[in-house]
Amino acid sequence: MTSKLPLGEELRARLGQPRRVRRLESSPRSRVWRAELAGVPVVVKRLVDAPEADDRYAREVAALGLAARVDPPVAPRLLGADPVERVLVLERLEHRRPGEDWVVDYAAALARLHAAGRDADAGALPVWSGPTLDDVASFLGLAEALGVAVPSGVEAELEGLVERLGRAAGRALLHGDPCPGNDMHTSGGIRFIDFEQAALGNGLMELAYLRIGFPTCWCSTAVPQPRLEAAEAAYHEAWRAATGTEVEGDMADACAGWLLRGDALVQRAHRGTADHLAEIPSRDWSWGTATARQRLAHRLEVVGRSAGEGGEPTGLGRLATAVRANMLTRWPGLRPLPSRRP
Missing domain, CATH: 3.30.200.20 (Phosphorylase Kinase; domain 1)
Structure with a gap:
């Protein structure tokens, strides 16, 4: 043997x-x-x-x-x-079943992992890459295919988003795929495993997993609001304790970036093989705990809500809300993401 x-x-x-x-x-x-x-x-x-x-x-x-x-x-x-x-x-780590509030400890551990990155580490890992202009075109094409009018100025708004995410400064050590299952809950705390997609970038891109439904993961989950708020607070507190600084970046931008990425609707083996957003009007498919349409509807809801948190909803916020409403009308049986970790 x-x-x-x-x-x-x-x-x-x-x-x-x-x-x-x-x-x-x-x-x-x-x-x-x-x-x-x-x-x-x-x-x-x-x-x-x-x-x-x-x-x-x-x-x-x-x-x-x-x-x-x-x-x-x-x-x-x-x-x-x-x-x-x-x-x-x-x-070898011995995993224990996570408790109901696992996401709070997870977020604090994620912040401590991110804080391991330093300015001097430039070049040690690739820089995190965000959505592209092709992703923008795919998202707008989806809206049009569903018969949803794209508000004036949204295309320019999304191009600006892509540009901001592309130049977002960040030295955080990003896991690359911080999914439930890649976190080991041990007697000594949470440890992350499987760093094959690690990169350097802004930690908000992975903190956003909690809001946007764990986009690269088979176990897509909607964290209940009270636990989400506690987890995000724990992340910020742990980051401050480790670095002496405040978290930089815009959570609404981070969530919108994940919405644009059609490749985040399929498992890794199928990424880069097709325009997956373009497939949504004609077919749905299952991956792990949810279907592609369930995942997309959740992301649309999050972006529609977060894009208006500062006051008047942005063009993207209005478009996201309209696309989601169209999906729920077309497919009334569409269910929310599960709220419990599998």
Whole structure:
């Protein structure tokens, strides 16, 4: 059984011979085992041959190195690595079932992870990339396909949004996919795993997950308002404690950016393959806990509400509200996102 573990002689000599090896479930992009090395419980992860595998491996190693600065820890310790075979040996964490208020502790841990990034880390990871002008065209095309009139000035408003998000300053260490399931609730606090999509950017882009329904995740969830407010407050408090500064950026912009991204309606393997927003009028599809239309309707509601928080709703806010109303009329059976973590 140990022969199946992709652990080279150098790592075996340094960390010990493997015992009690067991294969774990994982994404198609990796193979994962639990084992003991010299009596130490570990997880061994190997990224399989696939497009961008080397990049994903490099991101994970770099992100784990940056996250290791945080104490108490917010990520597993990296015990060993083999870049040729794309193998990582990680501290094994024991996950406990999250409580009802899990999202508050999650948000505080996310802030502490983000705060691990520093100005001097520029180049250590790719810069976070936001929506594009093609995403703007797709969103406006969806509105037109549904028969919703686009208010004057909205296209320019969205182009400005794309420009702002593209130049948004940020040194935060972004996880890249901070989904329920990539957070381990341990006796020592929350730790994040699977940093294959890590980047540097503005932490609001990931704090927005809580409002916008965890857009890149199979378990899309609508956090109840009281817990959402408590979680966002916990994030800001933890960020201030770690950095001595206030969180910068605009939450409404961050949420609107996720609304535009049709690729955030499908799992990773299908991203970049089609204009997914253009498919919404003719078909719906399930992914994890929700359908594409459910996910989109939630995002539209959030953007419609947040775009008017400062006073008069913006053109985007009015458009988002109108598109959502059209969807609910066309598909009256459309249900809200689940409010409980699966």
